[in-house]
Amino acid sequence: MDDVTSPVPRWMQVVLPAAGVGLILAVWQVLAAVVNTPGLLPSPLQTLLTLATWATSGGFGPHLTATVAGALGGLAVGAGLGLIAGVIVGEVRVLDRILYPVALALQAMPVVAIAPLVIVWFGIGIPSKLALVAIGTFFVMFLNTVAGMHATPIELSDMGRAFGGSRWQIALRINLPNAWDYIFGALEVCAALSFILCVVGEFLAAKAGLGYYLRAASSNIDAAAMFASLIVLSLLATTLALAVRVAHHRTVFWKYRRH
């Protein structure tokens, strides 16, 4: 965070965010005291206690595993297929002309809208969540892989040709590495999307999962449980996003090298 427009003393750059955290907790605590109904708004302490109970009793385990399985499984299938399809379509011009506009148009539709249909197809268990996540992440990964393959500087592929590389050698050894930056960017979007889609699927119909739990807690007027599961969900999503970013910077090391 270097900023030249309005310089702020260095100590303030530490104190102010800390004060911000304090402010959030204070406002939360005061609001909770005013509302005085843990079912509607739990205090920070009550939320922590709920989390602690889950950690010791383990009753929350099945919901956690269901969501993680649906999100990560779907992400692996969707992003994996999207990557493979993207490499092929990125290389074959005819397919690109036909499929890319179709995928672009399909992506304009909010993908969550298909969730009820996916549940009709795959049932209310984990497979439907997995399929929903896979469908949603596929398009993001596919479109970005194609865009990345096409963004290769012409000099590079010319050089590959000059060294006698075959068509697919150039695609896999030159265009694909060049597309890694796009692909990992897409993977970060997919990671966020995977938990969102999985939770929406669980809102609609499920036997377990964070979305299922959130909706049940909403009807039970149990906001403490909702706050706690939102914290768990946020931690999961953030961890996955950070992991993807670390992998991104390691793989595309030539672009993100530290100075």
Added chain:
Amino acid sequence: MSSLRSFLLKLLPFVLLLLVWHGLVEGLRIPSRLMPGPIEAGQRIYLGLISDGDLWAHLWQTLRSTLMGYALGCVLALVIGSVLAMNRVLELLFYPLILLMQAVPKVAIAPLVLLWLGFDARSIVTLVALICFFPIFVGTFIGVRSTPEVLRDLFRTLDASGFKTFLHCSLPHASGSIIAGMQVGWGFALVGCVVMEFIMGIGGAGFLIDNSANALDTVTAVASMVLLGVMGYLGGMLIAAVKQRMIFWEGPARHG
């Protein structure tokens, strides 16, 4: 003549999509309670929009809540993004809150919003505003913050007030990035509306999709999905058109 030809070429993929869809449903003999073909879906759309008109009410409800939430989210994001970008102290103070907001998957708080605001259009508008806030906020913040120092210096020598500098210098400079945020936000807004309609179950395109899928009336579900997609697409086109008109200096000409 050539423009007609390029238009037809653009249309070709969609014709192909319909053919493949039709071929799959017919060839694999998929029962229409699982997946209707394009002809059935088209007939349902015709029935719902023209001869019977039963889909209009739901579509209108979705459009209205989405637009209201989107407008609210845009205004909040513009104001808060600009204020935080212009004021370093406030930015540092609210930095943790922004991080927190970014970490929570916004769709997941739908049941919480429902618990607080009840089975009411207010819940939808609130969730939509929360969801589309973030990309627009980021676009505004980054755009305003990246105003070149030279431009700000110019305004300083002209003795412009802080607000005038913002209005005539930073805001126009940020407009490209703001509209880019609004384009992302529009897609998010529609998602938020549909999800809230899923769990509220009192009307709207999201409710219609869920309800008819549960009744194995997938023809209606697919028809509403297509119409929802058209709504999202048209909204996106509209924002893109506004972008072209308003920010003519950042047109595609620059990229080649």
